[in-house]
Amino acid sequence: MPTLQATFYGHTYDNPFMNASGVHCMTTTELDALADSAAGSFVTKSATAEAREGNPEPRYVNVDLGSINSMGLPNLGLDYYLDDAIKRQASHPDQPFVMSVASYQGFNEYVANMRKIQESDYTGLVELNLSCPNVPGKPQMAYDFEDTDKLLTEIFAFYTKPFGVKLPPYFDIMHFDKIAAVLNQFDLKFVNCINSIGNGLYIDEATDTVVIKPKGGFGGIGGEYVKPTALANVRALKQRLNPSIEIIGTGGILTGRDAYEHLLCGASMLQVGTQLEKEGLGVFERLTAELLAILEAKGYASIAEFKGMLGTLD
Known part of the structure; x- marks a missing residue:
């Protein structure tokens, strides 16, 4: 039987799946549920210094092939998380x-x-979110390569x-070259x-209006x-970053095949956002079963045997 064990920054996880920050992670109750789910690990809500209510509703809508959102960083504040x-680190090392x-x-x-x-x-891992695209009037830090360099130097x-x-x-x-040179x-x-891909627009065909309120839709x-x-x-940064910098692949993971492709491109861990929001915590059990079936069908004993091994037509 193949294993889905994933090694990430010196830890071994039962599988590579996590939630994406922003989905099912606002409160400690939701985080407890994630910790008890079939996910290999989890990430907390992106915290700002002070608690924020975020943008006005409706600000998240599921649509045919995914979702559109302009949440505006709602969270309970850095001290809360x-x-x-x-406490969580001390009780569950x-x-x-x-x-x-x-x-x-x-x-x-x-x-x-x-x-x-x-x-x-x-003392655990921190994800510094340089990429929130949904705060009105606020640019994404990671699109300014010079400021990203200055910020990381200061930190x-x-x-x-x-x-x-x-x-x-x-x-x-x-841009792949430039951000890799900074990082x-x-x-x-x-x-x-x-x-998420910032500043998309989705139109309700019944009303001819946008579907979310902030930022004009x-x-x-x-x-x-x-x-x-x-x-x-994932592929471009895996090719350009120092080997010591691992990749978390996030975006468009609906099935085990989607997860397999992220791993094939070089991801070590995987985060699920929209599909978790649509399906609930049971998505992790389904994804692990589907990914395991792919490994069995292809004759792989572990993720390590194919991770980063995407073929080309050269």
Whole structure:
């Protein structure tokens, strides 16, 4: 029988599946449910310094091939998630997870949030979210390569615990080259790609209106729509980043085959967002069964035998 065990930053997980930050992770109750699910691990809601209600409703809508959202970073604040992370780490040291951190105010808030974590008792992995596309009037940090360089330089001047970054999708080969050149300067443990494709628009055919309220209907696109873009980003960054920087593949994972393709492109762990929102926590049991069936059919004993082994037509 093949194994779906995944090794990520020195830990071995039963399988590579996680939630994507923003889905089923707002409260400690939801995080407890994730920890008890068939997922290999989980990530918390991206936390800002202060609690935020986020954008007005409706701000998330499931559509035919995925979802559109403009959530606006709703969360219960960094102290809430950090306090829970410290307790959870102490009580369940054998269940490592990822704490996600964002910023609403920009550069200085990113630095202050990371400084607070550095000074805390939490020693686990942190995901620094540089890619929230759904805050009105706020740009995505990771699309500014110079500012991303400055931010990581400032954080690494004092931060000694393990962390990685969550990235937006890139669409140009030159941009893959540029972001990799920035990230390769630092001792990052992972990159997570991709966040949703920003500023899409979906129209209700019955009403001829947009379907979400914030930003005039513009929102991040997730689900089946984004899988080719997600796979390209996983593949491109795997080819360009230092081998020590692992990849979390996120975007368009609906089936075990989708998960297999992310792994084939070089991902070590996988995050599920839209399909988790649509299907609930049972999605992880289904995905593990489907992925296991693919390994059996192909004669693989483990993920390590094919991870990153995507073929080309050269």
